[in-house]
Amino acid sequence: MKTITVNPITRLEGHGKIEICLDDTGNVDRAFLQIPELRGFETFCLGRPAEEMPRITPRICGVCPTAHHLASSKCLDDLWKVEPPPAAKKLRELANSAFMNEDHFLHFFFLGGPDFVVGPEAPAAERNILGVIQKVGMEIAGKVIRVRREVRQMLETMMGKVIHPLFGLPGGVSRGITEEERQQFLETANFTLEFSQFALQLFEDVVLSKQAYVDLILSDAYTHKTYYMGLVDEDNHVNFYDGMVRVVDPEGLEFAKFHPRDYKEHIAEHVEPWSYVTFPFLKKVGWKGFVAGGESGVYRVAPLARLNAADGMATPLAQAAYEQFFDVMGGKPAHGTLAYHWARLVEALYAAERMKELLEDPEITSTEIRTLPTQTPDEGVAITEAPRGTLIHNYWTDGNGILTQVNLIVATNHNAAPIAMSVEKAAKAMIKDGEVSEGLLNMVEMAFRSYDPCHACATHALGKMPLEARVYDKAHRLLHVCRK
Amino acid sequence: MAADQFEPRIVGFLCRWCSYTGADLAGTSRMQYPANIAAIKVMCSGRVDPTFVVKAFAEGADGVLIAGCHPGDCHYEVGNFKAMRRFPILLKLLQEFGIEPERVRLEWISASEGQLFADLAKHFTDEVRALGPLNWKERTRALCESV
C-alpha cells in the first residue's frame, strides 16, 4: 500500500497536490486533489466601502482580474439599485469579451495546450510554451504573442490597467473610448477574429487529425456525466456578461433556470477536511459524494459546461464551430473533460465576434457612461461568466455602503468536486499494477488542466506549496521521496 | 503606591512657545504631578506628524499627549489649526486599529498655565492607568508568531 504524491501540480494558476493512494496490487484505490490555501477575502473585505470592491476583488486572481472587476461592478449596480447607461454596459461587455478571448489563448498556448501540441508524454522540459514555440514555429508563435499583446493593450487603455482593472463604478464606468480608440480597437478585433479561426484550425490539425487524441478525448478515463451550468441570454445562447443562470442535467434537459439573485436557493457548498477549497453542489439534488450522474448534485462550469447548458452561440462563426463540436463529440451534452480545450477555442471565437459587434456599434463611443446612484445600498448580487466558470459576487452593506457581509463563489470553485473526480478517474485509468512514470503522472495532471483551474480564485486563496513527492507505506512511513 | 501597580508610559509632544513653557512653569513652581510623561519639545503642535504618535504606540507608549497654544495664539498662526484638524482623523485611525481614543489627547496650554498642565498630567495619567497597559509590541508579536 503506498501513496504517490504529485506536488506541486504545474501549468495552471494556483497550487495543489495530488495524492494517489494505491492498494496492495499497485492499482489506484483513491486519489485526492488537495488545494492547500486560503486568504480570506470574504472576511477582510468587511468594513471596506463597497465601491472599492472592483479594485480589491481582482487581487483574488491576477490571471482573471477583469472577470472579478466586472462582476464586482455589476454587483455594485445591484447594491445601489442603479441602472448603467447602455453605453456603459456595452463597454463592460466589450472588456469582458476581449478578456475572455486573450485569456483562453493564454491557457491553450501556455498552460494546458502544450500537452496536446507537444504531446502528453513528451519530456517535461519541452511541455511548455517554449516547446510549443519550437513545435509550431516562430511565425505562429509570434502571432500568439502579438494577438494577446494587442488585446491586452486595448484592455489597458479601456480600464487603466489590464492586471487589476479599475474603471468600473456603481452605475457605469469611469472612462469611455474615443473614436480614434474605437478604430484602433476594431483593427485588433479583426486581427483576433482571424486568429481565433486559425486557432480552431490549428486544433483540428494538431489534435483532431490524430485518432489517438480523438480517442483520448472520447475515452471513459476522462469522462464524467454531470450537470452543467452557464449564463444564457433570452434565446438560451451563451452570454459571458449577463442573463439567467441555466442548468442542464446529464441528459441535456433543462433542470433549472434562475435569476442571479436566487443563487442561494440553488447552490450550496460542502466542506472536506482534506482541502481548503469548498465543494459546491446543486441543493435541489443534494450532496451524494464525489460521484457523477443525475442523482448527484455535482455540476460543472466553464467552456464545456457553457456550451452544454446553452442551445447555441449568438454569433454565426461560433455557431458553426459549436455545431461541428457536438457532431464530433457525438451529440449534446458532451461529457469528455479533455473537450474543454476545444470548447475553449469555440468560446474564444464567439468572444472575438462579439468584440467586433460591439466595436461596430456607434453607441460604444458615447460619453453617457454613468448614472449616479441615488438609492440607499443594502444587498447586491451579480453573476458573470469568467473564463474559468460562473462567477458570483454577493455583497451586503450598511446604509453608508460599508460592507457588512460578502459571499463569493468563484468560477473554479464550482468545479472543485468534478476536478477531484476527474483526477481520481484518470489516476485509476493510467496507473496500473504499480507502474508509474513521469509521463503517466502528467496524463493524470491533464485531467485537471482541462478545466483551466484557478486555485487562487477557488479558495480566494493565498499561498503556494513547495514541491516534493513522497511515497509512504500504509503505516505512513516515508519510503521514498521522488520528484516529478 | 503598590509595587506592582502599572505605571503608564506617556509621551508628551509639547510646543516650545506655549505648552512646554507651561510645563516648565509647573516644574519651577514645585507643583506636584506624576512623572509618567516623557516630554518632547517641538516647535509647534503643527509639527507633530501623526507618524510620531503612531510610532510611540508601536514602540511601547500607553498614552500620548499633544499640547499646543490656544487656537488663535499659535506662534506660527496656523500650526495648531493643522493639529486640530489632524486629531480627529488620527483618533479614528487608532480606533480602527484597536487603540482606545482615550489614550491620546490634544490640549491647549499656554505658557502661563502651569497649574493646568499639572492637573492635566495627573488626570491623564490616572485615565491611562485605568485603561491598562497597551503593550502593542508584545501583543502583535504574539499574533505574529508563525504557527
Next chain:
Amino acid sequence: MAKPKVAFYWCASCGGCEETVVDLAEDILKVVDAVDIALWPVALDFKLSHVEAWEPGEVSVAFINGAVRLSEQAEWVRLLREKCPMVVAFGACAHLGGIPGLANCTTREEILANKYHRGPTVDNPEGVEPQALSSSHGFDLTLPDFWKDVKPLDEVIDVDYYLPGCPPPAKNVGEAVNAILSGDLPPKGSVLAPEKSLCEACPLNDTKPEKLTIKEFKRVATSTPNPEECFMAQGYICMGPATRAGCGERCIRANMPCRGCFGPAPGALDIGAKMLSSLGSLGEAETEEAAAAFANAMVDLTGTFYRFNLPTSLLRRRMGPNEVQA
C-alpha cells in the same frame, strides 16, 4: 559562455506578477535569449529537486513574488536565498504584504469561521474544517498550516532589491532585468523606482491650485471624478502624495485616484500617518466641531491608507474584535 540563469517563484500570490512577466510580450523572447529560466512553476515543470541540486551561485537571481503566510513558503524562500546571490522582492505582496495583508485586520479564526461555518451558502452541519492532518477512506492526508498573520518577504529572508507595484508594470520588469544583467544597480536594499512621490509624475499635477484645500470628502460611489482636475482638490482621497512614483500613473489615467500600490514615498515612514497628516493640513475646518465633521466623513481609513501595506505599517495589524460583524 553559458547564459546567466534566473528563477521566478510565487508565495502567497494572485498570479498577477506572473502575468506581468508574460506581458513583456515579444520582449520575453529577448529575455529567454539572454537568460535561462531555471524555475517558473506557472509555465515550466522544474521541481524542488532541481532547485536543491543547483550549485550556489549557479542561478544568479531569484524574483520572488507574493507575501509569506505558510511555513513551506518560508522553507522555499530560504532555499532560494541560500542558492541565489541576489533576491528581488517582486510586486507589492513581497514588498509590503499586499492586499492579502488586509487579513491582518482580522484573525485566522474569523476567516475560518466565515468560510466554513457562517457563509450563507455553506452546508456544513457537522462543522468540518480543513485540517493539517486528516483521514479519508483510510488514507492520511496533510495540508499546510497557515500562519496567524501575513508577512512581507523581508521578514523571512534578506532581500537585495524591491520591485514595487501591483503588479510591477511590464516595462519596469524589463528594465530591472536589464539593470541586473548589466550590473547597473543602486545600493543594496533599494526600491527600483524613482525617489519621488506620485504627485510629481501625475498628469494632473499642473491642475493643482496655488493653495490646495479640501472642503469636504467625496466618494466615487456617488460621484464621478472630473478627469481634468487633481483628485485631491476635488475632495477624493488620492494616495498620490504619500506614494512612490514609477507606475506610469495608470490609475489616474483611468480617472480613478491612486491607492498606493507602489508603497510609501521616500521619507514616509508610515504611509497612513503621512496621508492623514496631509489631509489634516489641507482641510478648511476652523473649529473643533468642523474638524470632527470633516474627519467623520472619511470611511475606512485602514483600507484606504493601508490597502497594500498593512503588515509593514508601524502598527502592523488590527488588534481586538473587528467591530463589523456579519
